[in-house]
Amino acid sequence: MLDNSPSIDSEKFSFSNNNSIRGFEVIDDAKAQVESICPGVVSCADIAAVAARDASVAVGGPSWTVRLGRRDSTTASRSLADSDIPRATTSLVNLIGMFGGKGLSERDMVALSGSHTIGQARCVTFRGRIYDNSSDIDAGFASTRRRNCPSASGNGNNNLAPLDLVTPNSFDNNYFRNLIQRRGLLQSDQVLFSGQSTDSIVTEYSRNPSLFSSDFAAAMLRMGRYRTTDWFSRRDTKGSVDPRNEGTKDLHFRMDPDEKLIKHVLL
Numbered sequence: 001m002l003d004n005s006p007s008i009d010s011e012k013f014s015f016s017n018n019n020s021i022r023g024f025e026v027i028d029d030a031k032a033q034v035e036s037i038c039p040g041v042v043s044c045a046d047i048a049a050v051a052a053r054d055a056s057v058a059v060g061g062p063s064w065t066v067r068l069g070r071r072d073s074t075t076a077s078r079s080l081a082d083s084d085i086p087r088a089t090t091s092l093v094n095l096i097g098m099f100g101g102k103g104l105s106e107r108d109m110v111a112l113s114g115s116h117t118i119g120q121a122r123c124v125t126f127r128g129r130i131y132d133n134s135s136d137i138d139a140g141f142a143s144t145r146r147r148n149c150p151s152a153s154g155n156g157n158n159n160l161a162p163l164d165l166v167t168p169n170s171f172d173n174n175y176f177r178n179l180i181q182r183r184g185l186l187q188s189d190q191v192l193f194s195g196q197s198t199d200s201i202v203t204e205y206s207r208n209p210s211l212f213s214s215d216f217a218a219a220m221l222r223m224g225r226y227r228t229t230d231w232f233s234r235r236d237t238k239g240s241v242d243p244r245n246e247g248t249k250d251l252h253f254r255m256d257p258d259e260k261l262i263k264h265v266l267l
Helices: 024-037 044-058 078-084 092-100 106-117 123-131 139-146 174-180 187-193 199-207 209-224 229-238 255-266
Strands: 120-122 160-162
Touching: 024 044, 044 209, 092 106, 092 187, 106 174, 106 187, 106 199, 106 209, 120 123, 123 139, 123 160, 123 187, 174 187, 174 199, 187 199, 199 209
Parallel strands: none
Antiparallel strands: 120 160
């Protein structure tokens, strides 16, 4: 993501990203190393795509072939990020609409939500859920989460809790089992299993980890192609990065060497 500047209102500070998304320095460091070896060819977007796949593999998740050739944006829109990125309280109807607007199906959305098998959330994002005494949350789970998330607004906002209380550091299907037990940490997680249209998909994934893994990889591929097909087509045809990409050179690097270069840096 681009930093703030006189002409850029950075998406890093959008509602869902601010004080939440991390690891920018990892991509910045990888980009610097790639530039020192092969300047003006590999985008930060491609580095992030490869890093996401490798992160999945590192914690026991699936692998997939990353298509390369994305171009980095030279503009940013915090308002668009605010409207397009789901929040911790987003309803199922709105989740389906948001993902559908990016060409992704309900199944894709549920599979991608399964990435919450890894990671943590801040108290401020789930405080309402654990204190509202709703019927869609397990009482024992709520009680456990209250220990590190005070009820008073502004108190302990940044205290963290794992999105998957069972295996927080492994890529598996326990996230979906948690939902069936009403132990989804975020409201936008639990709505996936709440008597609505996605219940059957959650149940499938809870019973079949291999199906979840394969669907997750397929959904990552579809998400990675959103609004990039034309770039990939030009690259596949020419065997090079599109020379119209600002700051790139037509060096005739095919996709495999580019990925090897990125992996060399990331590893």
